[in-house]
Amino acid sequence: MPKEIVGIGAANVDIMGESAARLVMEDSNPGTLSVSVGGVTRNVCENLARLGLPVRLITTVGEDMYGEMIRSWCQSCGIITGSFVTLPGKNSSSYVSIHRNDGEMAVAISDMRIIQDLTPARLEPMRDKLENAGAIVVDGCLPQETMRYIIRTYGARVPVFADPVSTAYARRLRPVMRGIDTIKPNRLEAEILSGRTIRCEADYFRAAEGILAQGVRRVIISAGSRGCYYADNMGQRLWGRTRPLQQVENATGAGDSFMAGLVYSMQQHYWLGDTIDFAMGAALAALQSRTTINPDISPELCRRLVQEQKRPRMQLTPAGTGSKQQP
Numbered sequence: 240m241p242k243e244i245v246g247i248g249a250a251n252v253d254i255m256g257e258s259a260a261r262l263v264m265e266d267s268n269p270g271t272l273s274v275s276v277g278g279v280t281r282n283v284c285e286n287l288a289r290l291g292l293p294v295r296l297i298t299t300v301g302e303d304m305y306g307e308m309i310r311s312w313c314q315s316c317g318i319i320t321g322s323f324v325t326l327p328g329k330n331s332s333s334y335v336s337i338h339r340n341d342g343e344m345a346v347a348i349s350d351m352r353i354i355q356d357l358t359p360a361r362l363e364p365m366r367d368k369l370e371n372a373g374a375i376v377v378d379g380c381l382p383q384e385t386m387r388y389i390i391r392t393y394g395a396r397v398p399v400f401a402d403p404v405s406t407a408y409a410r411r412l413r414p415v416m417r418g419i420d421t422i423k424p425n426r427l428e429a430e431i432l433s434g435r436t437i438r439c440e441a442d443y444f445r446a447a448e449g450i451l452a453q454g455v456r457r458v459i460i461s462a463g464s465r466g467c468y469y470a471d472n473m474g475q476r477l478w479g480r481t482r483p484l485q486q487v488e489n490a491t492g493a494g495d496s497f498m499a500g501l502v503y504s505m506q507q508h509y510w511l512g513d514t515i516d517f518a519m520g521a522a523l524a525a526l527q528s529r530t531t532i533n534p535d536i537s538p539e540l541c542r543r544l545v546q547e548q549k550r551p552r553m554q555l556t557p558a559g560t561g562s563k564q565q566p
Contacts, residue, residue, distance in 0.1 A: 242373030243293045243319070244502060247362070247389060248280025249354045249380045250298040250313070251332040252305040253531065262339045270340075276312040277334055277531055279378040279404050279495055286499030286521065288317035289536050292373075292506065295319040297365060299353045305331035322368065324361050329353045354380050359388035369393050374420075374502055376400045379408025387415040394418035398505070402498055403428040417454030421505070423498050424450075425461040443468040444476065459501065459515075461494060469515055479515035492531035497522040500541060520545030 258270040281296055288294045296318050300306035302325060309331060313320050332354060336347035362369070362385065369375060369389075375397050377389060390399055398420035403409035409424060409431040416422065416432070426437050433449030436442065443460055447470035450458045457471040466480035500521030504514040520541030524533040527544070 241292060241506065242371060243295050243368070244284070244287050244374050244376065244506070245295045245297065245369060245372040246280040246284040246376040247297045247357070247381065247385075248376070248378040249278040249332050249351050250276065250281035250296065250300065250309045251278040251334040251349065251351065252308055253277035254333070254335045255338065255531075256336070257338040257342070258340045260340055262337070262345055273530075275531060276309050278332060279380070279402050279498075280376055281309075281313065281318075282492055282495035282532055283376050283402070283499045283502070284318050285313070285316050285532050286496050286536060287502060289532070289534070290499065290503050290521075290538060290541075292503060293319070295322055295368060295372075297322045297324070297357070297362070297368075299324045299326055299329070299332075299357045299361075301325070301329040301331040301353060302327045303331055305333060322365055324357060326353060326356055329356065351380050355382050357381060357385055359385055362388065370396065372397050373506055374398045374400060376402075376498070376502060378402045379404040379412045383411050383415060386412065390415060390418040394420070400498065400502055402494070403432065406431050413453075416450070419455045421457040421459070421501060422450065422455050423459045423461065423494070423501065425494065426463070429458075429460045440465075440468075440478075444470070447476075459518075461497065467497075467515065467519065469511070475511060477511060477515060479519055492525040492528070492533075493522040496525035496532070496536065503538070516545045517541050519548075523548055 253275050256270055256272050258268040262268055284294045284296045296313060300309055300323055310320050310323060332351045334349040337345050339345050375393060377386060377399060400421045401419050403412050403424045406427050409428040413432050424432055429446045430437055433446040435446045435449050437446050447458045447460060447468060451470060451472050460468045462468060466478060469477040497518045500518030504517040509517060523544040524536045524540050
């Protein structure tokens with residue numbers, strides 16, 4: 240029996256609106272509305288559960304309708320909810336996003352104040368679960384003191400995977416990065432974490448070096464349709480690339496699925512190239528789904544999608560000045 244993956248982070252009720260035509264700001268736009276359960280770490284956990292791994296989520300919820308919806312949804316997809324922290328009198332997290340008619344998000348508002356109550360003191364009773372986890376997944380929404388506690392208390396024995404979530408949260412995460420096993424920022428978040436501007440492919444290398452220098456073991460920077468850039472403290476460098484999809488159904492959950500793919504493949508001890516391929520396949524599965532998480536995601540689907548869309552990998556030299564293609 241594999242060890243549990245433990246996610247620690249926000250769980251939200253997501254309300255998503257998508258315009259039927261070109262989005263007009265400051266006006267009412269005809270379109271569609273949907274309600275689901277989200278939150279970066281929670282989404283990663285659901286993807287991992289659907290991929291077949293045992294997963295536990297530690298989060299905060301209120302004694303309200305949204306809190307019950309979050310708990311029931313997680314249980315229905317196989318996430319262990321016995322470590323939820325229920326806080327009477329608090330509002331459960333919620334998130335509202337507006338999307339253009341091409342599926343890309345235009346703007347969003349989140350109310351995640353309740354996650355600030357997930358303090359180190361509330362995690363202490365769960366020490367046994369955390370010490371024996373196969374991996375710990377966190378997101379930048381956590382209080383800085385909680386992030387520091389998780390990394391410093393468990394990071395030496397249990398790999399910690401972190402998603403900054405946004406540039407604002409990346410600023411809060413930057414001072415406590417030392418000891419993180421794997422971090423997955425996008426381009427803008429990587430600029431904040433590294434202090435370096437990214438304008439070309441060579442800049443991804445420099446930004447990754449800046450992040451590794453702060454005590455992170457591995458960094459994977461998402462480059463959108465250009466793929467992703469991988470670097471680690473052992474000197475390995477890799478560009479992972481896929482062909483752009485002709486149609487994107489929903490771009491919201493791609494990053495969360497990519498992170499789940501990383502955790503899954505590293506738990507399976509895949510070699511580097513297969514790890515990146517599998518994570519990109521998981522992201523492609525999300526892009527092809529109308530919902531944030533593809534209910535049909537599976538290891539087989541991830542492998543098939545990346546084989547259909549994959550471009551040759553670029554194995555970079557440690558200096559970042561040369562490269563060679565890999566099939």
